[in-house]
Amino acid sequence: MVSAVGPGVSTPRVGDEVVALLEGGGYAERVVVRAGQVLAAPDGVDLVDAAALPEAVCTAWTNLVDTAGLTAGEWVLVHGGSGGVGTVAIQLATALGAHVVATAGGPERAARCVGLGAVAGLDHRRDDFVAGVRSASAGHGADVVLDVVGAKYLPDNVRVLAPGGRLVVIGLQKGRRGELDLGALMSKRAQVTGTTLRSRTPEEKAAIVGAVGEHVWPMVAGGQVRPVVHARLPLAEAESAQEMLSSGEAFGKVLLLP
Ligand SMILES: NC(=O)c1ccc[n+]([C@@H]2O[C@H](COP(=O)([O-])OP(=O)(O)OC[C@H]3O[C@@H](n4cnc5c(N)ncnc54)[C@H](OP(=O)(O)O)[C@@H]3O)[C@@H](O)[C@H]2O)c1
Known part of the structure; x- marks a missing residue:
């Protein structure tokens, strides 16, 4: 949920339930992120599960569609x-x-x-x-x-x-x-x-996030694209979460809950 916005930001608004493409640093209770990299949480998906989507969807979208022209x-x-x-x-x-x-x-x-x-x-x-x-x-x-x-x-x-x-x-x-x-x-x-997402400019990231909101969020709401969540763990168990990923046990995302 958005707790504060900077000067001149009209979207999102304080209190909105959102997801975001971060610069990194997501193992945290609160993060600061550019407004252009924030999307309203998609319809039809539990808010916590929705956390599994932004990085994976932005990566899949921009590489399959923008780069490969699928x-x-x-x-x-x-x-x-x-x-x-x-x-x-x-x-x-x-x-x-x-x-x-x-x-x-x-x-x-x-x-x-x-x-x-x-x-x-x-x-x-x-x-x-x-x-x-x-x-x-x-x-x-x-x-x-x-x-x-x-x-x-x-x-x-x-x-x-x-x-x-x-x-x-x-x-x-x-x-x-x-x-x-x-x-x-x-x-x-x-x-x-x-390609890497991380190396893109804020403007490029905002364009990808905007395209995801326009084209992929309706697919999420329609059930064609769903978050695949292997497990939810408390943030304090981040090491176990990493182990689930590196051992090949996880199928999909492991979510850390603050
Ligand atoms: N360039 C970008 O913008 C960008 C963005 C996001 C992620 N990434 C990178 O993309 C990779 C995947 O990210 P992720 O979040 O999906 O990681 P992940 O959840 O840890 O998944 C890793 C995947 O790699 C598969 N894998 C490992 N060795 C393989 C092999 N020899 N042949 C085929 N598949 C193999 C694993 O399959 P099994 O576990 O079933 O063996 C698993 O599906 C990572 O290297 C990450 O750094 C890049």
Whole structure:
């Protein structure tokens, strides 16, 4: 809830229930955030669960739509479909009319990605995702790859791209330096991009937040995009929350309650 606003701020107002895209520093009872990075809490979702949405939705939206230019009918590979970003990216891409293949660690987690709307879920510990995407898409490949893994997946991410495909790297969990087959990129007329939300200017962040409010909040209210919350823990148990994430136990977000 908004407890105070600065001079000249008309929206939000004191007392509004809101969510926000923070600069960082979210492990706190109160935060200061630019007005342009605040959104009214979405309809149809518990206010606490809504905290799972802003960072994940802004990341999924800006990378799938602004950067990759995803359109209805295209094929998307979402790596880490079991994660905070991935659970939202699957639902968002599906709501936009795309066909999603998602990777996750283990068959049960892969199956849960299908439950979120993916056409197919692949176990990244055992399955060959290039073969898996080709099989699901009848040989077409991925028009868009949203990657949270980085260097380890770079060669196969390029291999799996369809002609005109776009690879967007947003995470570097398995390294930052890899080998890029420029010939494959040229023959497919493909693109490789990397982005971070954190490095964007306040104006860019406000534009992303505004687009999310306009385009994604109605999907949330309509039930097409839901927060996926693995657990709620008291702020004092932040270490256990981190452990849930790093051990691969969590599916979706872990929320810390002040
Ligand atoms: N660039 C940006 O603007 C931006 C914004 C937000 C987040 N991020 C980054 O994006 C990444 C994901 O964020 P998150 O919040 O979703 O984190 P998270 O909730 O901790 O999820 C991590 C995900 O990565 C998956 N993963 C780990 N190793 C994998 C592998 N070898 N193959 C496929 N998937 C693998 C995990 O799958 P399993 O647990 O099922 O194995 C899990 O789904 C992080 O690196 C984060 O820093 C970037």
